[in-house]
Amino acid sequence: MEKDEMTQEMEHYQRIVRAFLYYRIHSLKRVNQARRCFTSLSKEDQQLAPKFTTKLDLIKMAIGVNYDFIRTILQRTQNLFLNSEIYQMDEVISSVYIKLTYLISTVPEFDMEKVKSTIKQFVRDWSKEGEKERNTCYLPIINEILRLFPRDDIQPNAINILVPGAGLGRLAFEIVKLGYNCQGNEISLYMLITSNFILNNCTTTEQYVIYPWVHQYCNIAGFDDQVRNIKIPDMAPSEIPKDTSFSMCAGDFLLVYNDPGKKWDCVATCFFIDTAHSIIAYIKKIYQILKPGGYWINLGPLLYHFADMAGEQSLELSYEEVKTVIENVGFSYEKEEKGIVSGYTQDPSSLMTTLYHNIFFIVRKPEIDQQQ
């Protein structure tokens, strides 16, 4: 790695750590804003909602608990990355702490949204409350893996499955638990730091308590909904069968899979393909890294992560166009199901629900590749 690249990576890492550390100040600012709005009302109006400030005190307490959890995650992040000598976490944390008051204005709102969505990701991947969402999104993929690579006929640990966009690692973990080899790939340091923590440091179920919904001030039904907690993980991630290989690979999916000698039996993508600048590049890459006869299983919507983001390339295709690209690249459709309805880190008690009508498909690379 070049020195410049190392410096850049270090700066990026520090930016993420800074965002995590800024969580408490940022979230309390929002509470204080709500308090200021309330106390600016007339005394008469305030008396009409007498428990409002009590709720804000509870929110403050919940933010404190989330922050302690974030600190625990950061403390376990030492030596996580290849060039660990530059990631002396204690030093980073201390230096960041010292500088924090100067740096507050440099933590963009965008980064804080990432921190808050990382907290919600725990619910999706590692809580009892997330089970319904997981069953809708991960089970169809897992069932197809079991059908395509039946464990009665095939040694599962002879099968190599790649999960790009692995997030907090639950889908990859479930695949490994069945005995297959699995690698998760993830670009987001928020996710990598957090999945490292959950996969390598959580030894018992319900070890931690977090308040994932505490930042939602709108569409709340009852007083307690905003300040209810969840316990994580629902399952200790240490239960992995022997003789399987489980790894996480950090980096951009398009850049890190370039070894022509390493091909996959199966690529499983869940809420991933619309994170590309060009979905065409993703589709071609998946084709390229699969073995002849290999399968690509996909479930998710077409939200397009970079759509309308200033200065970012974003190619938005309809599903019909995506399908054309998939077929033109050389894949053949084995299965297609539309309208599998699921949320994504959805608060089940919110008065507002965002649902995705997911596209689910299995496509196959030909045994004899015409194009290679």
Place this chain on the structure above:
Amino acid sequence: MEKDEMTQEMEHYQRIVRAFLYYRIHSLKRVNQARRCFTSLSKEDQQLAPKFTTKLDLIKMAIGVNYDFIRTILQRTQNLFLNSEIYQMDEVISSVYIKLTYLISTVPEFDMEKVKSTIKQFVRDWSKEGEKERNTCYLPIINEILRLFPRDDIQPNAINILVPGAGLGRLAFEIVKLGYNCQGNEISLYMLITSNFILNNCTTTEQYVIYPWVHQYCNIAGFDDQVRNIKIPDMAPSEIPKDTSFSMCAGDFLLVYNDPGKKWDCVATCFFIDTAHSIIAYIKKIYQILKPGGYWINLGPLLYHFADMAGEQSLELSYEEVKTVIENVGFSYEKEEKGIVSGYTQDPSSLMTTLYHNIFFIVRKPEIDQQQ
């Protein structure tokens, strides 16, 4: 009206007209951005999605049709407002046209979102495609009005019903069609200009064609979904019974209803109460303007329009807290139903759906008011 106030109002009006007129340029910029992204791909990648630029041409055509419709609306807006002498639309349009090239940078993204959501509002209020959404949101309110003020026992045109947040006027129109007197109140000039057009200028059904979904580039299933059109109105708004009074009142709900001599039999709010800076102020105002024994019927979520909007006061109460305020103000609950699920200007073909679990209630002001 003070001169300064008149100038301010004129400037506000011109801002809205400017946003409407900027629609075409703004929307075509987005198309060109998509085209640039596509043509920056390699020739090989472009050939994998061969119909992409054809779709963009169709989108351009659809934007042109929408723009012609906007121009028609603006041309019918002359003499709409009280002080019509300052609203010489032709002059405004001409002067705005001349200045438009200089003014482009002054039309904020926020205003353009309003223009695009106004177009979608037509689907909700005045199209066949919006019928399902209307039945979920408006029918429960209308049925309760018929139950509370039965037309066999009461002269309906002796009953005065107010609809704050009237939008494009369909709910108010439906109430008037049943013979009740109804006034819609609306603060948004986007809505006022457009509801004036639909209520006073549309004489036949399906008179106009618009492309409401043309600005959604994400979560599209099929090639044609983004460029499909709808016809409006589904019903000619001229069919109003004689001897009823139907009016629209422009302005801030908290400021315009101050006549102590004018009280209402019923206030019907649909997706309105969360548009307040302080929902407490709205609740108190509704109580104040109702006759003793009068009813407030509400359906909608608690999204809170001003939440997290920079520099804006926003009081976000949970429904439980809202209910406490309603009761503390002096209302008594007659009916309450939670979880009436509906969209709001939701594209039914989108792969992403936002649903609201609406709160529906009827509360009553006491016959003998303890507090007055």
